[in-house]
Amino acid sequence: MRRTNGPQAVVTMQQVADRANVSISTVSFVVNDTKPVSPDTRARILEAIDELGYRRNAAARTLASRRSRVVALMYPFTEHHLSEFVTAAATASAALGYRLILWPTHGDDAASEVTSLVKSGIADGALLMEVKLEDERVAMLRDAHAPFVLMGRTRDTTGIDFVDVDFETTTAQAVAQLAELGHRNVALVVEDNAGTPLAGHAPAARTEQTFLDEAAARGLGHYVARLPRGPAAGRELVDLLVRDAPDTTAVISLHNDANFGLVNTLRHRSVQVPRDLSIVAICAPETLGELCDPPITTYPQPAEELGRQAAEALIARLHGSEGVIQQLIPCARPSSATSIASAPRDRPPLGDEAQ
Amino acid sequence: MRRTNGPQAVVTMQQVADRANVSISTVSFVVNDTKPVSPDTRARILEAIDELGYRRNAAARTLASRRSRVVALMYPFTEHHLSEFVTAAATASAALGYRLILWPTHGDDAASEVTSLVKSGIADGALLMEVKLEDERVAMLRDAHAPFVLMGRTRDTTGIDFVDVDFETTTAQAVAQLAELGHRNVALVVEDNAGTPLAGHAPAARTEQTFLDEAAARGLGHYVARLPRGPAAGRELVDLLVRDAPDTTAVISLHNDANFGLVNTLRHRSVQVPRDLSIVAICAPETLGELCDPPITTYPQPAEELGRQAAEALIARLHGSEGVIQQLIPCARPSSATSIASAPRDRPPLGDEAQ
DNA sequence: TTGTACGCGTTATCAA
DNA sequence: TTGATAACGCGTACAA
Numbered sequence: 001m002r003r004t005n006g007p008q009a010v011v012t013m014q015q016v017a018d019r020a021n022v023s024i025s026t027v028s029f030v031v032n033d034t035k036p037v038s039p040d041t042r043a044r045i046l047e048a049i050d051e052l053g054y055r056r057n058a059a060a061r062t063l064a065s066r067r068s069r070v071v072a073l074m075y076p077f078t079e080h081h082l083s084e085f086v087t088a089a090a091t092a093s094a095a096l097g098y099r100l101i102l103w104p105t106h107g108d109d110a111a112s113e114v115t116s117l118v119k120s121g122i123a124d125g126a127l128l129m130e131v132k133l134e135d136e137r138v139a140m141l142r143d144a145h146a147p148f149v150l151m152g153r154t155r156d157t158t159g160i161d162f163v164d165v166d167f168e169t170t171t172a173q174a175v176a177q178l179a180e181l182g183h184r185n186v187a188l189v190v191e192d193n194a195g196t197p198l199a200g201h202a203p204a205a206r207t208e209q210t211f212l213d214e215a216a217a218r219g220l221g222h223y224v225a226r227l228p229r230g231p232a233a234g235r236e237l238v239d240l241l242v243r244d245a246p247d248t249t250a251v252i253s254l255h256n257d258a259n260f261g262l263v264n265t266l267r268h269r270s271v272q273v274p275r276d277l278s279i280v281a282i283c284a285p286e287t288l289g290e291l292c293d294p295p296i297t298t299y300p301q302p303a304e305e306l307g308r309q310a311a312e313a314l315i316a317r318l319h320g321s322e323g324v325i326q327q328l329i330p331c332a333r334p335s336s337a338t339s340i341a342s343a344p345r346d347r348p349p350l351g352d353e354a355q
Numbered sequence: 356m357r358r359t360n361g362p363q364a365v366v367t368m369q370q371v372a373d374r375a376n377v378s379i380s381t382v383s384f385v386v387n388d389t390k391p392v393s394p395d396t397r398a399r400i401l402e403a404i405d406e407l408g409y410r411r412n413a414a415a416r417t418l419a420s421r422r423s424r425v426v427a428l429m430y431p432f433t434e435h436h437l438s439e440f441v442t443a444a445a446t447a448s449a450a451l452g453y454r455l456i457l458w459p460t461h462g463d464d465a466a467s468e469v470t471s472l473v474k475s476g477i478a479d480g481a482l483l484m485e486v487k488l489e490d491e492r493v494a495m496l497r498d499a500h501a502p503f504v505l506m507g508r509t510r511d512t513t514g515i516d517f518v519d520v521d522f523e524t525t526t527a528q529a530v531a532q533l534a535e536l537g538h539r540n541v542a543l544v545v546e547d548n549a550g551t552p553l554a555g556h557a558p559a560a561r562t563e564q565t566f567l568d569e570a571a572a573r574g575l576g577h578y579v580a581r582l583p584r585g586p587a588a589g590r591e592l593v594d595l596l597v598r599d600a601p602d603t604t605a606v607i608s609l610h611n612d613a614n615f616g617l618v619n620t621l622r623h624r625s626v627q628v629p630r631d632l633s634i635v636a637i638c639a640p641e642t643l644g645e646l647c648d649p650p651i652t653t654y655p656q657p658a659e660e661l662g663r664q665a666a667e668a669l670i671a672r673l674h675g676s677e678g679v680i681q682q683l684i685p686c687a688r689p690s691s692a693t694s695i696a697s698a699p700r701d702r703p704p705l706g707d708e709a710q
Numbered sequence: 711t712t713g714t715a716c717g718c719g720t721t722a723t724c725a726a
Numbered sequence: 727t728t729g730a731t732a733a734c735g736c737g738t739a740c741a742a
Contacts, residue, residue: 010476010735012736013735014736025736025737025738028738038711056475057475058423059418059476059734060414060418060734062417063415063720063734064737064738068413090459099458100456102454102457104449115408119409120413231642231650260648264648267648291616365718365719380731414718414719414720415720415721415734418720418736419719419720421734
């Protein structure tokens with residue numbers, strides 16, 4: 001950190017060497033543990049380091065070694081909720097001697113951002129958030145021979161390192177769980193990102209596809225609602241169900257905002273959860289379901305795990321590990337089942353309840 | 356970014372100079388706009404830069420100029436919700452040519468983290484989150500002559516740059532608003548961080564103090580609940596009110612988790628909001644209130660504003676600006692008032708309602 | 711086991 | 727308006 005002109009000066013390796021009566025390279029060997037050094041010179045050097053408060057200068061190390069020991073986290077700057085996996089990634093990186101730098105990008109200047117990230121030498125590699133099914137950043141980074149790991153997946157993942165939530169497995173589990181409870185008509189709600197910078201993001205698409213496949217395989221009636229973010233989503237979902245899928249007896253939600261409005265609106269319409277309608281949230285923040293009334297059964301997002309594994313994968317790659325790293329992490333099983341129950345018998349269609 | 360051994364090589368200033376038939380210094384003058392250069396040599400240089408895809412090397416710039424153009428965001432790594440102001444700070448920094456690096460710290464090794472941040476030269480300055488009333492990081496950074504700006508405030512702010520939410524003004528406004536509606540017994544709920552890494556954090560303490568002062572000045576009965584985070588907080592709050600402050604007719608909440616459980620529990624007890632009890636949330640995420648049922652009137656947190664101003668203040672300081680920067684940002688006024696109303700007349704004490 | 715010396719890619723000072 | 731050149735602090739090949 002730059003100091004305002006004060007008494008403090010930068011302590012250099014040379015000063016440590018002078019104080020310990022050795023050469024600068026010997027200090028380097030000790031500090032980096034790159035060559036054997038006799039016990040007592042090592043001790044003298046460590047003592048000098050301690051007395052002087054010496055720390056290696058990051059820029060000089062980077063310049064000389066051609067490695068910055070920094071990884072960048074690229075994400076669209078419209079994404080406000082940098083949640084737990086950011087911290088997890090930063091913490092894991094720190095544990096491995098790396099630092100995490102935030103790299104917010106506009107949707108439309110991602111190209112130049114990638115270029116400047118790559119060419120400036122600021123970071124050794126990148127973690128990519130909010131990955132789209134077709135993501136231009138991937139080709140750019142690969143062309144630049146820049147190591148990167150996706151937190152997410154593109155459509156074609158051939159030869160690409162990624163760590164992602166296993167939406168497929170989680171969705172299939174949720175559908176199976178509901179089917180076993182006798183539900184015959186299930187609905188899915190996902191975020192609609194069309195027209196936003198997140199358009200084309202993968203989680204909703206993958207979940208929807210798996211949902212349709214699983215429902216079809218089990219002969220279930222199915223309905224998919226795509227709704228924009230925001231507090232109104234839950235109410236809109238109920239309106240859609242009433243109009244287009246009134247026989248629905250179970251809802252799977254990949255739409256965090258909708259959960260609150262959903263249970264609240266159902267209550268106002270005297271639809272009892274889970275007696276009349278089962279609800280299960282997938283890949284939601286762990287505590288979100290408990291804030292609803294009634295609490296919503298949740299397959300919690302593996303946020304910490306995903307952030308940590310992504311950082312560790314990238315750093316392993318930076319350290320020369322070979323082989324493609326492709327890690328899918330399913331959401332944990334719900335810890336409670338308050339909002340799911342057996343399918344109701346002879347329940348009237350949604351919208352026909354006594355109001 | 357380091358490249359895996361590939362065809363791409365680092366393009367240096369010297370290569371640009373060679374191609375444009377000028378000296379390396381002239382390239383530097385153009386690139387940094389530090390000295391006037393004749394129009395056509397400038398044009399030749401820019402062309403060469405473009406053709407070669409040249410970018411300044413960050414480490415070399417840092418080493419030579421002794422400025423990294425990086426600012427660090429220090430925060431306790433237990434804080435999972437890096438919300439909007441982190442992105443705001445990162446975006447604002449980027450707009451000014453700086454990068455933001457995440458610096459998660461344990462509670463107990465903050466000392467060594469500060470030291471390494473300062474001495475490594477990785478960052479030019481730091482933004483401090485989750486500031487405590489007595490924060491050891493402040494003295495350390497000042498002793499190291501390292502520029503920093505608090506996102507928050509210590510108890511004694513003499514000569515310290517900070518940007519903070521104006522909890523005092525916001526709290527006073529909320530109390531005044533309720534008093535004008537005739538409320539005579541008001542309660543405050545804040546997060547209890549005793550025993551957590553956030554113990555001693557300032558917002559709760561400042562809000563509580565202002566609340567007590569304002570209530571006393573207006574002759575209002577008052578009650579303060581300090582509750583740990585978590586989904587159970589709202590229910591516990593109601594229990595406390597029933598037991599210790601049953602005449603309360605209005606609640607001010609600086610406890611985001613509690614809001615949901617509060618309205619839900621009141622509903623179950625047939626206490627109507629706002630007819631029987633008014634609720635107002637202060638410094639909460641803008642959309643949080645709308646997710647409750649009924650929606651909670653909210654003084655929204657100035658997250659984006661705070662993050663941006665903090666980053667800009669720090670960078671201004673790095674650019675040599677003089678004078679202490681102390682910026683207090685009040686929360687905006689609520690955009691709706693669905694959960695506040697005139698004080699009820701002759702309402703029975705909480706707990707005595709028909710269940 | 712330790713020391714010498716060069717190079718990393720810039721910035722900045724001084725001269726031309 | 728341009729150019730030469732000395733730092734900046736460290737890593738590392740090579741020499742001793």
